[in-house]
Amino acid sequence: MVLQGILFFIAAAGAIGGAVAVVLLRNPFFSVLALVCHLFALAVLFLLLYAQFIAAAQLIVYAGAVMVLYVFVVSYVGGADEPIDEGGGAPRALAPIFAGALLVVLALALAGSALTLLDTNGAKLPDNGNAYGTPEQIGELLLTKYLLPFEVASFLLTVAAVCAVVLARRRRGLEELTDDSPLLGEGLGKR
Amino acid sequence: MSHSVALQLATVGFEVSVWAQVIVSFLIFFVVFNMIPMVLLVERKVLGRFQGRYGPNRVGPFGMFQPLVDIAKLASKEDFIPRNASKMIFIIAPVISLFTAIATIAILPFGNTVEDGLFGANYTLYGIDVSIGVLYAFAFGAIAFYGLMLGGWASGSKYSFLGAMRSAAQLISYELAAGLSLVGVIMMSGTLSMTEIVNKQDGTWFIIPQFVGFLVFLVAAFAETNRAPFDLVEADAELVAGYQTEYGGIRFAAFMLAEYMNMIVLSGIGVTMFLGGWHGPGPDWLGPIWVLVKIFILLLFFMWIRATLPRLRYDQLMSFGWKILIPLATINLMVTAVLVVYA
Numbered sequence: 001m002v003l004q005g006i007l008f009f010i011a012a013a014g015a016i017g018g019a020v021a022v023v024l025l026r027n028p029f030f031s032v033l034a035l036v037c038h039l040f041a042l043a044v045l046f047l048l049l050y051a052q053f054i055a056a057a058q059l060i061v062y063a064g065a066v067m068v069l070y071v072f073v074v075s076y077v078g079g080a081d082e083p084i085d086e087g088g089g090a091p092r093a094l095a096p097i098f099a100g101a102l103l104v105v106l107a108l109a110l111a112g113s114a115l116t117l118l119d120t121n122g123a124k125l126p127d128n129g130n131a132y133g134t135p136e137q138i139g140e141l142l143l144t145k146y147l148l149p150f151e152v153a154s155f156l157l158t159v160a161a162v163c164a165v166v167l168a169r170r171r172r173g174l175e176e177l178t179d180d181s182p183l184l185g186e187g188l189g190k191r
Numbered sequence: 192m193s194h195s196v197a198l199q200l201a202t203v204g205f206e207v208s209v210w211a212q213v214i215v216s217f218l219i220f221f222v223v224f225n226m227i228p229m230v231l232l233v234e235r236k237v238l239g240r241f242q243g244r245y246g247p248n249r250v251g252p253f254g255m256f257q258p259l260v261d262i263a264k265l266a267s268k269e270d271f272i273p274r275n276a277s278k279m280i281f282i283i284a285p286v287i288s289l290f291t292a293i294a295t296i297a298i299l300p301f302g303n304t305v306e307d308g309l310f311g312a313n314y315t316l317y318g319i320d321v322s323i324g325v326l327y328a329f330a331f332g333a334i335a336f337y338g339l340m341l342g343g344w345a346s347g348s349k350y351s352f353l354g355a356m357r358s359a360a361q362l363i364s365y366e367l368a369a370g371l372s373l374v375g376v377i378m379m380s381g382t383l384s385m386t387e388i389v390n391k392q393d394g395t396w397f398i399i400p401q402f403v404g405f406l407v408f409l410v411a412a413f414a415e416t417n418r419a420p421f422d423l424v425e426a427d428a429e430l431v432a433g434y435q436t437e438y439g440g441i442r443f444a445a446f447m448l449a450e451y452m453n454m455i456v457l458s459g460i461g462v463t464m465f466l467g468g469w470h471g472p473g474p475d476w477l478g479p480i481w482v483l484v485k486i487f488i489l490l491l492f493f494m495w496i497r498a499t500l501p502r503l504r505y506d507q508l509m510s511f512g513w514k515i516l517i518p519l520a521t522i523n524l525m526v527t528a529v530l531v532v533y534a
Contacts, residue, residue: 050413052323053323056327063334064332068333068336072359
């Protein structure tokens with residue numbers, strides 16, 4: 001249990017530090033990297049909560065797919081050398097108000113619970129503790145109890161992907177790539 | 192502390208002392224790590240033979256100490272960081288690559304649980320047996336990408352950057368195919384746990400019913416490890432050496448080490464999923480040796496292909512991955528699903 005405690009505080013510090021760094025760092029590339037650190041720390045926290053599958057999915061989907069695209073885009077076109085636009089006017093004025101409101105809400109929530117749960121060991125694992133959070137259990141739930149939301153979500157993602165392709169195509173008017181296209185370097189395909 | 196508390200990372204219901212776990216972990220790491228110089232030497236020898244020359248034969252008998260002096264040479268080189276480089280990330284990138292490669296060794300099963308084995312102790316012949324099984328490997332594979340990507344970006348060189356970009360696109364495309372190729376095996380065995388999958392192959396190995404999956408996995412493995420004919424990431428004719436162009440000395444050695452470690456780990460996953468893991472003729476204690484032999488056969492196949500096939504062009508690589516491998520893996524998946532339910 002001591003090990004888990006140590007690991008928890010390391011991961012928690014990583015999660016908070018990463019999240020803060022995302023906002024504070026000036027270079028967008030480093031911001032993205034900080035977000036990756038944050039997601040990795042979250043995965044460790046999931047692991048500590050016996051959610052192995054979620055932890056792996058977090059790494060594979062977020063760190064491995066979503067953030068890869070972010071890194072890709074930022075390092076290609078994001079202008080990693082120029083700092084993010086300082087902004088000004090309205091966003092500048094509104095930001096403290098929203099931040100203050102969020103602080104009040106969080107403070108109320110924390111004060112309301114009076115942090116009594118800190119003294120307990122948290123919620124008990126269900127009786128079949130060993131199967132809890134395994135891919136088997138999650139898969140069964142996804143294909144029985146939560147089938148409809150699962151399918152709706154996948155449908156939504158498909159629609160979004162198709163829409164993205166359609167929009168990108170219309171704006172740029174991509175030509176069909178052939179072996180003679182200049183993009184392939186002087187018709188390499190012919191030789 | 193028994194491992195029922197320890198994050199459920201070990202088989203539950205089989206009591207192993209912490210010491211046994213520590214010793215076995217060290218042993219597995221030691222064996223796998225020492226395979227790397229062997230693979231390096233064998234690869235250079237085999238490549239030499241394929242190309243009608245001797246390969247290294249000066250240091251030690253049959254050139255056997257060549258990897259040793261290679262590593263000594265790299266370790267004694269100047270510790271060099273380019274002026275344009277982003278220093279911290281430049282330093283940390285090879286560490287990420289190496290860390291993820293080594294972390295994945297943990298799930299390779301070299302044998303089953305052993306009760307009353309050597310010295311009358313209970314022990315397991317694998318690092319950990321996680322319920323998420325091969326997803327563990329993919330999770331670390333996802334992080335491994337950052338080693339290459341950051342290495343290429345932080346070098347502050349165009350060749351490195353382009354190599355890193357290629358690696359990004361290549362890894363994303365082929366990880367999909369690699370994942371899909373393994374799902375067939377997972378459906379047939381009904382579990383993700385690596386040891387359970389090997390246990391299910393007691394009769395026939397999964398390479399027979401899942402031959403298509405095995406082929407897709409092999410091809411994807413070449414791409415995942417950036418090996419010829421998919422080594423566009425470090426295509427020497429176009430990119431000098433890709434993401435490692437600016438690296439030298441021990442950092443370069445770390446990247447090389449990670450690459451070969453990844454080869455060994457992916458071969459190990461292939462052996463576990465398709466080639467029956469520790470099953471083979473002979474008594475049970477031969478199990479780990481069978482695993483090593485099978486891994487070596489796959490590695491030799493890697494080298495054979497490297498010596499035989501020329502490098503693909505970049506668009507060929509992409510269209511091969513997306514238009515052939517992924518549809519093939521999907522069809523294999525659907526056929527397997529129908530057969531698993533109705534046969």
